Amino acid sequence: MMSPSLKHGLYTASLLLSAGLASCSSDPNDPGVEYAPEMYESIPYEPLRQTSFNTINAFGINERVPAVGTVPRGKLAYYDHIPKDSVTIAERTLHNPYPYTKANIEEGQALYTRNCQHCHGEKGDGQGPVGMKFKGVPNYSAGTYKTMNDGHIYHVIEWGRNRMMPHGSQVNPEERWKIAMYVHVLQINNDPADLPKIVRVSSPAPTTSETKGDASAMTDGSNQNPEGQAQAHKGSETPGQGTKGRNGSM
Secondary structure, eight states, X not given: OOOHHHHHHHHHHHHHHHHHHHHOOSOTTOOOSOSSGGGTSOSSOOTTOOSSOOSSSGGXXXXXXXXXXXXXXXXXXXXXXXOTTOHHHHHHHOOOOSOOOHHHHHHHHHHHHHHTHHHHOTTSSSOSHHHHHHOOOOOTTSGGGGGOOHHHHHHHHHHOBTTBOOOTTTSOHHHXXXXXXXXXXXXXXXXXXXXXXXXXXXXXXXXXXXXXXXOSSSOOTTOOOOSTTTTTTOOOXXXXXXXXXXXTOO
């Protein structure tokens, strides 16, 4: 006669074997039988995770559509509320917030080379490789193009005009203003060498020394000395807590 302990042991083994077989599946996406599934799947809806149809929100998704007029954090400057066909309004109301320093204009030159030169040409005469093929690209130093102001250029970069496609998604607001600065260089006589002629604000003299590092506006790749005390292997004079700070030393 089978002992009670052996009998209960066989029952338990059979139950565990049945549960194990039931939890297995040939579908690689099927998790099988889960113990305490609430530990794996959140009961509250998670906006960035979708495991089943949401019966409450629109379209059956967990993530909600932002309210009308919502502006993403840090993107306020992207919206000037000027219609794309209202370039004359942009000319009157938009003003470049960045100073005409040599560094800013040179950065605009680099951005122009990267984003504009293939159509508008190195000299802004419309003779870039794409402009020569498809024609119709204006010459910055001819006619009314010679007098386009910052607001006009900024708006056209953002929204495009005629055959030019909008570049607002590729070029952020700061970069648009700096490109506009450099376009003024090419408006003079289609010559990049005219850049010094439109510099209006002198940049601070760069401080480059063994002790003070490179404090110029533009990073000098050949001089990467510590900025002041940072990364100079010197501890803070007034450390907050714990041992003395090492600022870059190990």
